[in-house]
Amino acid sequence: MTNKQQLEELAKALYTINRHAKTAPDPKHLYDIKKETISRLLSEKRANKVGLHFSKQPKFSNQHSTLLVKVANYYFHIPPTKKDFKNLEHLGSLDENYRNPQAKMSLSQAKKVIYRYINWKPENKKRNYEKKHSSASTYFTPSSLGKMEWPPSKSHRN
Numbered sequence: 001m002t003n004k005q006q007l008e009e010l011a012k013a014l015y016t017i018n019r020h021a022k023t024a025p026d027p028k029h030l031y032d033i034k035k036e037t038i039s040r041l042l043s044e045k046r047a048n049k050v051g052l053h054f055s056k057q058p059k060f061s062n063q064h065s066t067l068l069v070k071v072a073n074y075y076f077h078i079p080p081t082k083k084d085f086k087n088l089e090h091l092g093s094l095d096e097n098y099r100n101p102q103a104k105m106s107l108s109q110a111k112k113v114i115y116r117y118i119n120w121k122p123e124n125k126k127r128n129y130e131k132k133h134s135s136a137s138t139y140f141t142p143s144s145l146g147k148m149e150w151p152p153s154k155s156h157r158n
Contacts, residue, residue, distance in 0.1 A: 004072075007046055009113055010037065011072035012103035016110035018076060033111070035078050036118050038069055047071045051091040052080060065090065074100045 014034055021030035041047035050068040055077075067080035068091065080088075105113075114120070 003046075007041075008072045010041070010117055011074040012105050013110035013113035014038070014071060014076060015074050015100055015103045016105045016107060017114060020107050020110075033114050033118065033120065034076070036120075037114050038071065038076060038078050040118060041071055042069065049084065049088055050075070051089045052084065053077065053091050053094045056094055074103075 014037060017030050017034050021027040021034065024030060038047060042049065048070045050070050052065040053068050055064050055066050065080060065085070066077035067084050067088070069076050069078060
């Protein structure tokens with residue numbers, strides 16, 4: 001696979017991950033791997049910082065800016081650094097008319113592409129499950145069912 005093809009595949013994977021992260025119930029991991037991938041591409045000079053945009057969704061009613069990055073033919077937003085504010089042009093509001101090209105890739109395939117690129121290894125899920133469930137619940141009350149004799153051998157009415 002050529003460098004250009006690999007970059008195009010990474011851009012499609014980023015697009016797919018970003019699209020799923022916007023609707024995911026817990027998008028933190030997806031946004032983390034997106035940011036890590038873009039940071040690596042920037043450090044390898046395979047992606048370009050375009051400028052700053054005002055965010056569509058202000059935090060706590062305060063307007064803030066996001067960094068616009070171009071990877072192949074796709075554009076993504078990531079949090080900017082202080083250096084970015086000094087060195088890059090502010091492009092104003094987001095242009096709602098512009099859309100990234102459509103990419104047909106499943107989320108699982110996109111994750112595989114990104115994981116391979118950033119050399120990410122998932123934690124052992126079994127260990128996480130054991131950590132979370134190793135201590136007994138504070139609400140647990142042992143049942144007395146099955147401990148009672150039936151029929152009762154002793155009469156309680158004497």
